[in-house]
Amino acid sequence: xxxxxxMNATLMNYPPLEFMVLITMGRIGGTLTMYGPQALLGYVGLxxxxxxxxxxxxxxxxxxxxxxxxxxxxxxxxxxPPFVSIIVPTYNEAKTITEKLSxxxxxxxxxxxxxIIVVDSGSIDGTLDRVYDWIRKHGDVRVKVIEEGVRLGxxxxxxxxxxxxxxxxxxxxxxxxxxxxxxxxxxIAWLTIDGVGAVSCNKIPRHKGNVIEExxxxxxxxxxxxxxxxxxxxxxxxxxxxYKKDLLLKIGGFPNYLGADDSHTAGLITLSGFRAIIPExxxxxxxxxxxxxxxxxxxxAQHLVQNFSKLIGMVLTNRAKPPSDYRPVLFTEAYxxxxxxxxxxxxxxxxxxxxxQGALLPMIILLISLALLASRFFRTWIVTQIILAIAMxxxxxxxxxxxxxEEKD
Ligand code: GDD
Ligand code: MN
Numbered sequence: 063x064x065x066x067x068x069m070n071a072t073l074m075n076y077p078p079l080e081f082m083v084l085i086t087m088g089r090i091g092g093t094l095t096m097y098g099p100q101a102l103l104g105y106v107g108l109x110x111x112x113x114x115x116x117x118x119x120x121x122x123x124x125x126x127x128x129x130x131x132x133x134x135x136x137x138x139x140x141x142x143p144p145f146v147s148i149i150v151p152t153y154n155e156a157k158t159i160t161e162k163l164s165x166x167x168x169x170x171x172x173x174x175x176x177x178i179i180v181v182d183s184g185s186i187d188g189t190l191d192r193v194y195d196w197i198r199k200h201g202d203v204r205v206k207v208i209e210e211g212v213r214l215g216x217x218x219x220x221x222x223x224x225x226x227x228x229x230x231x232x233x234x235x236x237x238x239x240x241x242x243x244x245x246x247x248x249x250i251a252w253l254t255i256d257g258v259g260a261v262s263c264n265k266i267p268r269h270k271g272n273v274i275e276e277x278x279x280x281x282x283x284x285x286x287x288x289x290x291x292x293x294x295x296x297x298x299x300x301x302x303x304x305y306k307k308d309l310l311l312k313i314g315g316f317p318n319y320l321g322a323d324d325s326h327t328a329g330l331i332t333l334s335g336f337r338a339i340i341p342e343x344x345x346x347x348x349x350x351x352x353x354x355x356x357x358x359x360x361x362x363a364q365h366l367v368q369n370f371s372k373l374i375g376m377v378l379t380n381r382a383k384p385p386s387d388y389r390p391v392l393f394t395e396a397y398x399x400x401x402x403x404x405x406x407x408x409x410x411x412x413x414x415x416x417x418x419q420g421a422l423l424p425m426i427i428l429l430i431s432l433a434l435l436a437s438r439f440f441r442t443w444i445v446t447q448i449i450l451a452i453a454m455x456x457x458x459x460x461x462x463x464x465x466x467x468e469e470k471d
Contacts, residue, residue: 094422100415104424107412114405121394122281125288133291135258137251137341144254146176146246147229147307151219154467155237156187158349162237163196167203169246176246177204181223183213215464216300217318224307224315232307234324239301240268240347249304249344259309259336260328262295263302263346281439289395290339293387296395297366298328298338301346309336320372321365321463329373329392333382351468356449361462363453368461370396403450 095101148166152159159180166178180193190209197205206226210219220234231253233246245263253261264283286295303324310316313330316323328338351358374396376382384392417425434440456462 093420095420096422100419101421101423104413104416104421107409107416108424108427110405110409111413114402114409117394117402118398121398122285124390125285128292129284129288131291135255137248138254141254143172143175143250144231145229146171146231146233146250147179147227148176148233148235149179149181149220149223149227150235150237151216151223152180152182152185152189152237153213154185154187154189156185156189156192158238159189159192160196162240163193163200165240166235167200168243169241170243171246171250173202177206177228179206179208179223179226181208181210181219183210183219213464215318217316217323220316220323221318224310227307230307231304232310233302233304234300235302236300238349241302242345245302245344245346248341249302252339252341252344253304253306257337258339259306259331259334260298260338261304261344262298262324262328262338262340263344264340264342265299265301265348266345268347268349286340287342289391290341292391293385294328294332294338294391295340296325296391298324299346300324301348302344303327305331309334318463320368321461322369325366326369326372329369332388333373333376333384335385354466354468357466358468359449360453360456361465363449364457364462366399367450367453367457370399374400399450400454403447406444406447407451
């Protein structure tokens, strides 16, 4: 009983958790145990959690090794710059579209080698007025405007725009994102390499301050570059996604049967034998919503889950054959997104159940985990597992192919 009090005292800094610990301690009284069915339950839980944490750790170590290797290919600036069609899909982007167009126009890429295609799906906030205003003031930039009367989703709009694209290269960029002046030039330099079919960017959040978002970026940003060096990034970003147009047409345009137009297009191009990469020097700025952060995270997780389910389904049923260097990337990422979150939830539930019944080892591990919650990375990891699980459940009834516009500032 004395031990119990000592433990409680150190946990005072975590009020809500301390509550949980108190319940645990209260229940057990003097009956701490290492054996019996309740302890066994906890050991099974611990084994499951060990798998949950070991696989991503091994993958991260492998990724570190890929990261230290050479690209094997080199970007080239001296080729004739290809003609580029930059597609900006808009739904209610009046707040950001003017700045977005100016941002594109200020790229250090030859003006006469690019066109902008704005495809709008029935915005009701005056987005198109802003677009026409901007065009009037910038006669030196080629802009096409496509008005889709009804909103059928981003991928549908991209396919409509694709029909009007004259470039050999098609670049997608969200209205609420920004580039650096060299983003386009650097992306194109990589894209023109033989064997590369698609290029995307490293995301830099616009506002520092959301720690969960930042932590999420550091870890995942490294994985994206490492996977790219190995063969292809498992995830692509709509802030800047550049594709060779002939490959886009070969895979049938943008997928409109699921939500991850960016990552899934990159996946399909990879399965057709071309690399989809995120090089270190291509950067873009992402706007993170100020309100609706959680529903935004869940929706994006839903789209990623749809992407990996589809790709892994194609491979497991032999409808597609991944390039051998891409296999470890696709298989591990599919596992991490679709299976691993459940191991966390089940393992944790078993450990808690067993600790409450007085099993000593699960209880100690549980207390250590509570202390680990002080680490930002650990918290972020857990939050991500929960979001993925919610996303998988939510996908059952709503795929979010046409989604709510979140406020960003
Ligand atoms: N034309 C058109 N029609 N554009 C649309 C539609 C639509 O139905 N829906 C969204 N858009 C546009 C938005 O105006 C924005 O320019 C871009 O598509 C991305 O939409 P956001 O609402 O800003 O979504 P996000 O910030 O979560 O975007 C991220 O996740 C999406 C998938 O979940 C990005 O990574 C996107 O590229 C990605 O598609
Ligand atoms: Mn956005």
